[in-house]
Amino acid sequence: MAFIENWLTTIRTRTVAFIAIILAVAVTAVSCAGGTPEASAPAGIDPSKVADYIHTVLEADRTAYTKHVISRAKVLEGKEKEAGVLDVEATEGWQQTDGIPLPAQMFRLGSEIANEAGYFTYNLISEWYINDNHAPKGDFEETALATMTETGEAVKDYQEIGGQKYYSAMYPDIAVAEACATCHNTHPVHLERYPDKVFEVNDVMGGVVINIPLGDA
Structure with a gap:
């Protein structure tokens, strides 16, 4: 449908806009990883702040799609x-029924x-x-998810996967509308796996994890 394509186009545009910000992290990333940047090099942007910027846009787009579509x-x-x-x-089988994706599916399409x-x-x-x-997946996500679910606060740290260093951040994924809670509570897989878990609006349903690779500028 036309408005779905427009939404995906908006996601692509905003993603490109992040590129300049991510590149600015490089000097800070080298410093945090133990490197020594040139004295004349710019200070760069704290990767924690960059992760916050990315999450703000992701959260805004998903909330707008959920509430207004x-x-x-x-x-x-x-x-x-x-x-x-x-x-x-709005259905999980949107491609087979000419419907529209659920919020989690729209989020995954953008990712x-x-x-x-x-x-x-x-x-x-x-x-x-x-x-x-x-x-x-992995130690960071398992530990961060447990901590974030308990505290309701974002969890951030450096990690290394396959020889590549990352700055990773996990933010609470909140049920911003009744549709979020209803879809999960009534889903056959949810009912089978987690029959005693009933979500309500504003509950933490999981997390949004952002991984920023760190390397040379």
């Missing part, structure tokens, strides 16, 4: 929505486009994952 659809996973005004269904550029990656992570690709 999904929440206005007439049907959500086969169930009529009383306040729906858009003659479309696949951004990840191809290689400047940074991002993904959804959850203790109560439905899609196996959203399970925590």
Whole structure:
């Protein structure tokens, strides 16, 4: 549908805008990794701040899509929505039914486009994952997810994967609308795996993890 393509185009544009910011991290990254930048080199941007910038845009786009598209659809996973005004269904099987993607799916579509550029990656992570690709991977994600779920605060640290150093940050993924909680609570996989877990609006449902590779400028 046209507005889905427009949304993806917006994600691509904003991703390109991040590139200049990410490049500015290089000097700071070398310093944090033990390197010695030239005295005349610019100070660079703290990678923690860069991660915050990226997350702010990701969160804004996803929240806007959830509140102003999904929440206005007439049907959500086969169930009529009383306040729906858009003659479309929001469904996990959107490609087979000519519907529109759920928020997590739209988020993943954007991440696949951004990840191809290689400047940074991002993904959804959850203790109560439905899609196996959203399970925590590695020590940082497992530890950060447990800490973040308990405190509700972002967790940030440096890590090394396959010889590549990264600055990684995980932010709480909040159920910003009733549609978020309803989709998870009624999903067959959720009911099978986590029958006692019932999400409500504003609950922490998992995390958004951002990985920024660190290297030479």
